[in-house]
Amino acid sequence: MQSWFSDAKLGIFIHYGIYAVDGIAESWSFYNGQVTYDEYMKQLDGFTASQYDPEAWADLFVRAGARYSVLTTKHHDGVALWDTQANDLSVVKKTPAARDLLTPWTEAIRSRGLKVGYYFSQLDWSHPDYATVRPARHREDADDQLNAYGYARRGKEDPARWEKFLRFHRAQLKELCTQFGKIDLLWFDGDWERDPEQFRMKELRDELHDMQPDVVLNSRMLGYGDYATPEQGQPVVAPNGPWEFCVTINDNWGYFKGDHNHKSVRQIVRICAECFGMGGNVLLDIGPHADGSLQPEQVDRLEGLGRWMHKHGEAIYGSRAGLPGGLFYGPSTLSADGKSLYLFFFDQPVDELVVRGVRGKVLWASIVGTGESLGHYRRGSADWNEVPGNLYIDFKDRQIDPDCTVIKLEFESPVETVLAAGRT
Structure with a gap:
């Protein structure tokens, strides 16, 4: 575990993807049947990133007092923000944006002295070989108890296809770990649908450290991560060891049409102060529009938070x-x-x-x-x-x-x- 992490205190989380086109829930909207998969994927046609300005984002994050940032390189929908060669499902190949969005963001974040973090979903509800096995704890469950995007149907498991998915999974992680320079943090998600043995998590941890020796790994690796990641529910008691509270500014991670329930600057400052006082970090999330512009209310909150963070930095950073x-x-x-x-x-x-x-x-x-x-x-x-x-x-x-x-x-x-x- 690298010492920079616990000293940094504030990170900015960014959920940016095709779900911002219609302003619906990232990935979960089709998984939970709110829209069909095809309706969800039609958003690829409207994702332009025409106002995408990672340099301006990075400047804002510095003003906000952040010391690191984490971008969704790929959410559960499987749509990659970089030019992955492992399959064709990326904003480069399938959207009007038609370019790699990860490289300029990484360079902008790094050039401001911020630590670079990549969010990556372990699961992939779009990949044809993902929902081909079950974890042992769900092996005998009825089909109607398990979502077909995540689990094989009962008695229909196909371990050979799962091996194909693992090769794809590792190929994408190898791209992230070898094509963009030093990565300071890998922020995993989506580990709950499999056992650690199925994902070969211990082996994965070793592979990641071979490619990125100093990388910090969050907890969503089925017991093989470095720190705890409580989400949305602010801890009353500090988790054991290093930890980070990830929380949205409004009620949703990505841009969600009609969600204007933004926390006030004072409420965000209070969350930060209480987490810092228990030795934790805060990873504060924003959700850009599909064109890459930021929600004005969220910019306002980050500017206000930054005023307080910079004024009181000696009580925060390295504490x-x-x-x-x-x-x-x-x-x-x-x-x-x-x-x-x-x-x-x-x-x-x-x-x-x-x-x-x-x-x-x-x-x-x-x-x-x-x-x-x-x-x-x-x-x-x-x-x-x-x-x-x-x-x-x-x-x-x-x-x-x-x-x-x-x-x-x-x-x-x-x-x-x-x-x-x-x-x-």
């Missing part, structure tokens, strides 16, 4: 999880050396902020972004008591940030937290 729950009523982070504690809060305090259970001498308290110093004092402990006194920070009559204010407490030595009942 680690802050205080345990109950010691401060808001998120918090710690600097890498543990000597700076950052407190995040969202509303105007009536008088003082209180931190409990923290030992150590405070050298300085200030507001991040302005440097304005704050008064502070301890009260409520004794030499013989194992529980440190409460630390009070005076914030009376100070100006808060409209989205989230951050205070920095600089300690003489690394912060030590105490979770104890005290003498009884």
Whole structure:
């Protein structure tokens, strides 16, 4: 696992594909029968990418405060954004766009100093050899319990055809890993319809590291990934190890016609602060229009988030999880050396902020972004008591940030937290 990942904190996810033509759900719309497969694939004829400007996208992501980005190279519908030679189903060969969209995006992201991430669906609901086997756990299920796009019909499994699919699957991944330079992150999806043995996941992991030795792999590899990827439901408790919360700005991953339910900048900032405070990353998703232009509401949210991220960067990038729950009523982070504690809060305090259970001498308290110093004092402990006194920070009559204010407490030595009942 590369250290850059946990230090980066914010990534921008991009769901871009033919589903934006009609503004319907990516892949799932035909899988779940909302449209027919043929109706879904008619969108190939309307995918122009005529306003596609990955340079402008990359500049926006930098302004948003992101340190990496992930693009859907191929979703579950099987439509590739690059000129794959493994089959003909790509925007290069089948759409008016008629060009490789992955190379210019990769170059733009890399040139801004951002880490490059490729989303890739392990499954492929368009490939004729994909739905030819079942995992062991579903071997005896009735046909009407399993979708025909994903599973062979009962008693009709064809392992030889599955081997053909695996060769195709590996061929596309080899293209991604050998034709576009260094890849920092492979963001897999769609692993749930097979067993790890069927996908030969351990072997795949080794192959990927042979081609891209420093690549980070997300968790959707049936136990062979590097970090957890909770989706849409914000964790209340941090997952074990490195993790990243992937979340949409509105209610859908790709552009979805009529979805104007965009989170506010303040809501997005709160999600970020809470995830950063638990040591996680946020992968925030946007869904471009079919022509490649971005939704104005989503541009607005990224610009607003960027204002806050850049102002408070020292409390975010390279930080680690802050205080345990109950010691401060808001998120918090710690600097890498543990000597700076950052407190995040969202509303105007009536008088003082209180931190409990923290030992150590405070050298300085200030507001991040302005440097304005704050008064502070301890009260409520004794030499013989194992529980440190409460630390009070005076914030009376100070100006808060409209989205989230951050205070920095600089300690003489690394912060030590105490979770104890005290003498009884």
